[in-house]
Amino acid sequence: MININELEDRWLKYKIKSYIPYIVILLSIAIIITIFTLFNSKSVIDKTTVAEIHKENTPEIQVQNVVIEPIKDIPNIEIKKESIAIPNLEKTTQRVIQNQPIQEKNMNYTVPIYNPNKKTMLAPSLDFMSKLQDNTLPYFDNEREVTVNKPNQEKSVQKNTQHTTAQKKQKVQIEPIKKQSSIQIDRQNTHDDINQVIKRFKKNNNPALSLFIAKKYYQLGEYHQSYNYSLMTNEINNDIEASWIIFAKSLVKLNEKSMAVETLNKYIAHSSSNRAKILLDEINSGKFK
Amino acid sequence: MKSSIFRNSRDVFLDIVNAKDYIQLDRVSTIYQSLKNSVKKPLKMILLYGKPGTGKSMFLTKLYHDLSATQDVYMYKTPILDESEFYKTLAQDLYKIKYRGELNFTQFMKVVEEHDVGEVPLVLLDEAQLYSNPLMEKIRLLSDTRKVKFVITLHKTGKEDLIAKEHFQTRIWESIELENASSIELKIYIQKKLMKANCFDSANMFNAKSVNLIYKLTNGNYRDSNKLLYTLFDIYTHYEDKGDSSKMNKNSVSNKIIEMAALHTGLIHD
Numbered sequence: 001m002i003n004i005n006e007l008e009d010r011w012l013k014y015k016i017k018s019y020i021p022y023i024v025i026l027l028s029i030a031i032i033i034t035i036f037t038l039f040n041s042k043s044v045i046d047k048t049t050v051a052e053i054h055k056e057n058t059p060e061i062q063v064q065n066v067v068i069e070p071i072k073d074i075p076n077i078e079i080k081k082e083s084i085a086i087p088n089l090e091k092t093t094q095r096v097i098q099n100q101p102i103q104e105k106n107m108n109y110t111v112p113i114y115n116p117n118k119k120t121m122l123a124p125s126l127d128f129m130s131k132l133q134d135n136t137l138p139y140f141d142n143e144r145e146v147t148v149n150k151p152n153q154e155k156s157v158q159k160n161t162q163h164t165t166a167q168k169k170q171k172v173q174i175e176p177i178k179k180q181s182s183i184q185i186d187r188q189n190t191h192d193d194i195n196q197v198i199k200r201f202k203k204n205n206n207p208a209l210s211l212f213i214a215k216k217y218y219q220l221g222e223y224h225q226s227y228n229y230s231l232m233t234n235e236i237n238n239d240i241e242a243s244w245i246i247f248a249k250s251l252v253k254l255n256e257k258s259m260a261v262e263t264l265n266k267y268i269a270h271s272s273s274n275r276a277k278i279l280l281d282e283i284n285s286g287k288f289k
Numbered sequence: 290m291k292s293s294i295f296r297n298s299r300d301v302f303l304d305i306v307n308a309k310d311y312i313q314l315d316r317v318s319t320i321y322q323s324l325k326n327s328v329k330k331p332l333k334m335i336l337l338y339g340k341p342g343t344g345k346s347m348f349l350t351k352l353y354h355d356l357s358a359t360q361d362v363y364m365y366k367t368p369i370l371d372e373s374e375f376y377k378t379l380a381q382d383l384y385k386i387k388y389r390g391e392l393n394f395t396q397f398m399k400v401v402e403e404h405d406v407g408e409v410p411l412v413l414l415d416e417a418q419l420y421s422n423p424l425m426e427k428i429r430l431l432s433d434t435r436k437v438k439f440v441i442t443l444h445k446t447g448k449e450d451l452i453a454k455e456h457f458q459t460r461i462w463e464s465i466e467l468e469n470a471s472s473i474e475l476k477i478y479i480q481k482k483l484m485k486a487n488c489f490d491s492a493n494m495f496n497a498k499s500v501n502l503i504y505k506l507t508n509g510n511y512r513d514s515n516k517l518l519y520t521l522f523d524i525y526t527h528y529e530d531k532g533d534s535s536k537m538n539k540n541s542v543s544n545k546i547i548e549m550a551a552l553h554t555g556l557i558h559d
Contacts, residue, residue: 002520002523002524002527004527007553010552010559011548011552014548014552014557014558014559017559
């Protein structure tokens with residue numbers, strides 16, 4: 001005698017059991033696809049991060065076009081936050097530069113009067129040459145004011161800031177009476193920036209980064225740190241002159257003059273660096289303390 | 290569809306060996322004809338072997354049914370395991386001699402030699418794998434006298450292969466192997482069997498899909514298929530009795546009910 005209800009229950013169990021392998025396979029496929037998708041998205045994020053880092057490393061010059069019109073009441077022209085990405089330095093610089101009014105140039109145009117009875121001979125005019133010279137120079141000067149220093153000149157960015165601004169003042173402030181436009185460039189020398197560079201240095205061990213850190217610390221008067229980072233730079237690459245200079249300077253600042261002299265002597269013997277010789281002379285003569 | 294159709298269809302698949310229920314399939318008919326021809330030949334012994342449920346007993350029954358009208362055929366469906374009893378039964382059936390006491394092989398051989406009836410009697414032994422080895426050896430010696438012809442059926446297993454090898458290798462002139470049905474043969478088998486019992490509606494319920502599932506479950510074995518189909522129609526009968534027509538699709542056999550029948554018969558397990 002067949003117990004239909006029991007048989008139906010058994011059949012239901014059998015059916016569920018028979019579907020288990022398919023469910024397991026489907027779940028496995030779903031898990032594999034999910035993992036694959038996650039992995040892919042992660043790699044895409046990594047790629048974008050790398051691209052961003054690359055972007056950070058590449059020199060980026062953002063210049064805002066300033067239209068200066070020869071109107072009497074010249075409005076204040078302000079270049080807001082001119083971010084200057086220095087390769088290997090990641091430095092954002094902001095400066096405030098007074099923009100000088102541009103004088104109207106006296107342009108003499110000769111307008112020939114038409115006389116039908118008079119025969120005129122046409123000759124090529126070379127006035128444009130002089131005009132070219134007149135016009136290009138101020139433009140070039142302005143351009144240079146905004147243009148960022150090259151990567152290898154980071155030192156001059158640090159040290160000669162005032163000097164260059166002074167020069168610019170000489171060039172740009174032709175008429176300091178009319179202070180109608182200004183260019184602002186601010187510089188940030190914060191520890192956050194250094195920390196960011198330290199992080200990057202820990203990742204890629206780039207001696208350029210450690211040298212930058214050493215220089216920054218030196219500028220900030222943290223000679224222990226500048227000593228450490230210049231030492232690290234020398235360990236990575238012992239042919240970087242600037243690193244040896246900072247190393248020696250840091251030693252002098254840390255009252256280790258004899259060690260600085262010894263180091264410089266060894267380096268000069270190794271590389272015959274002129275800068276190192278000059279520094280050695282300065283240390284020995286007491287000019288550099 | 291009449292209410293009794295499922296009950297009738299169910300009874301068609303009762304596991305009873307009856308020559309009238311023999312279903313002619315192309316391949317099976319060819320084999321049967323071959324067997325009939327072999328019987329007419331002066332062979333000492335014919336071996337019919339195959340896996341259980343491939344129709345050996347049905348073949349033997351059909352052969353007995355067909356030949357009994359024209360010649361002396363004696364069929365023993367159940368093996369006579371006692372040796373003396375075996376000889377006494379043969380002596381009584383073949384030569385109409387009744388022995389009350391023990392009859393040993395030597396005495397029986399003497400009886401066989403003495404009785405020359407002209408036409409060689411045909412002895413059909415089903416389930417011969419159950420006979421002991423010494424008795425099988427004596428059956429071989431009996432067939433060597435050419436006074437008795439044997440048709441024996443054996444299950445094809447490792448042990449039976451060994452028996453065939455040891456006792457019949459040199460003597461069997463004809464050996465016929467029976468196999469399970471193919472999917473197409475199974476469909477014809479089911480439909481012919483149902484149509485033979487005038488269950489045409491039930492026969493039409495079996496399409497290729499449902500027969501394939503049955504074939505998958507039974508591997509084309511006739512005995513297993515009969516058991517499954519009996520249970521299948523039993524389930525239908527139950528639903529019919531309960532008046533649960535929602536679970537009965539009368540146009541085709543439901544896979545669910547096939548699987549339920551397979552669960553009940555032990556072909557699959559939950």
